Amino acid sequence: MTIRKIQKIFAGVLTVSVLTASLFGGSALASETETVSETTTEAASEAGSEESTGTRTIVDHTGAEVVLPEKIERVVISSILPLPSVYCLFRGSADDIVGIHPSSMAAAENSYLINVFPEIANADTSFVENGEVNIEQLLALKPDVVFYSANNTDEREMYDNAGIPAVGFSTSMSDYDCVETYADWIQLLGDIYGEQATANEIIAEGRSVAEEIKSVTSTISDEDKPKVLILFNYADGVIKTSGSNFFGQYWIETAGGINVAADLSGTPEINMEQVYEWDPDIIFITNFSPYQPDDLYNNTIDGDDWSNVTAVKNQQVYKFPLGMYRWFPPASDTPLVLKWLATKIQPDLFKDMDMAQEIKDYYEKYYNVTLTDEDLQKIYNPVSAASGVK
Structure with missing residues (x-):
């Protein structure tokens, strides 16, 4: 059912309620307390x-x-x-x-x-x-x-x-x-x-999706959670991650991982020595950063050597998709982001989640569009220019 249909139904229910009150509400309304009457009068006056x-x-x-x-x-x-x-x-x-x-x-x-x-x-x-x-x-x-x-x-x-x-x-x-x-x-x-x-x-x-994911990930022991690093803003030799008190903490924890930067706050600047110490199992790159997974796999970023990081060696570096907006902060695709992260951080537990179909169904329901497989590939593989970094 679309949002617009919901609105029409809601309007119809409201109309029925008003009619019911006008037909049957005489004696009931007369018995309302003086306080309610005064409040209603005041609200009506303000309106x-x-x-x-x-x-x-x-x-x-x-x-x-x-x-x-x-x-x-x-x-x-x-x-x-x-x-x-x-x-x-x-x-x-x-x-x-x-x-x-x-x-x-x-x-x-x-x-x-x-x-x-x-x-x-x-x-x-x-x-x-x-x-x-x-x-x-x-x-x-x-x-x-x-x-x-x-x-x-x-x-x-x-x-x-x-x-x-x-x-x-x-x-x-x-x-x-x-x-x-x-x-x-x-x-x-x-x-x-x-x-x-x-x-x-x-x-x-959104809340339904969060409960769906949490019902699975809340039962995972810390030993079965991978160490995750988010490259929130990485450009021009500066690496910023997502620590506690920022969105990355929620994404990682809820999707079944451990945020390696949890002891830091906000979006702190880090260096490669810190990355080596953490040695994350999985790395996510946001669309506020121009770099792609291949930049880490091919070790082509001047001044930073990623070749010995576990996530890079195991090809576990992912670029956040770009749907209606960058998939990192809250945005119109937020329920999809949580599902996608869960399939990457805990793939075995969410192996039955068909993300391609999830995205298609969501876009059909909320945007009234039918995505093609080509559209999906563009969402999954955003261009570096989307970062806005010149």
């Missing part, structure tokens, strides 16, 4: 006031009340890089997006997102210069609202000063649990657009 001014108020992930226009037709998504894909999943369109971050565009142009939502290519990226928002150029886009990373307090202050409604989306409020962070974003979009049925369906899918 009426907002309706009369053409606005409505939501609470974002910073805890701030944000007054939004009743109709949102021009959206800028700034520092929350994966959100364009989640927005497209939720809204079923990118028509309202007038601006996104250049890094988001680099991912979009080299992913499947632009095939399903080609209008994303029309979004402006020039309002971000050297990684910073140029407020004058952003204002020129005439946004009704800006979606940004809730952790970026300076950015929020800039929007407040400019009088632009800004909604903060948090990456950390669920302790870097990727599925719950994804759920947080979907829930907030549901609040913004008043589409809770859509939000609930998407959230339920």
Whole structure:
């Protein structure tokens, strides 16, 4: 059942509920407590006031009340890089997006997102210069609202000063649990657009997958878990991994592995001596890094010798796929990421999981597209340009 069908059914149920209340609710409503009556009256008054001014108020992930226009037709998504894909999943369109971050565009142009939502290519990226928002150029886009990373307090202050409604989306409020962070974003979009049925369906899918994977991996002993290293951002001689307090920890632990960088926090810089000490069994390279597994297998990266690392010797180096967005942070393909990682980290336990079919079914259900085997190969083998690294 598609999201849109769910919405229609939800609307029908709501209509029936209203009719039932009008037919049978006379005496029952009269017996409601005074407190409830006062609360309802107050809420109705506030709703009426907002309706009369053409606005409505939501609470974002910073805890701030944000007054939004009743109709949102021009959206800028700034520092929350994966959100364009989640927005497209939720809204079923990118028509309202007038601006996104250049890094988001680099991912979009080299992913499947632009095939399903080609209008994303029309979004402006020039309002971000050297990684910073140029407020004058952003204002020129005439946004009704800006979606940004809730952790970026300076950015929020800039929007407040400019009088632009800004909604903060948090990456950390669920302790870097990727599925719950994804759920947080979907829930907030549901609040913004008043589409809770859509939000609930998407959230339920992610949580169901997490429970499915955890039911298997939670029983694995540490002795049967491989040591895993994530090369989060590796370019120009700098190696950054994913330690605790970041998404890699959740992915690895939930999929049945041990994060070799768990004693470090965030996205710390490491060197080859540290890699040799850890000697990981499996290495994953994100799409924030331009390197491919062959670069490690062929030992072609200047200054770094990977030839004696166990994961390289055993050909256990994998590039994260690139579907609707880079498969590392929470994004619209998050449930698929967890399944894919489980098949790589614990292949024997998930040997019956057909990832090709899983991806095809998910894309059919949520994006209404039928993937070919050629499409799958592109998702599995993302180009280096998707990193956005020049």
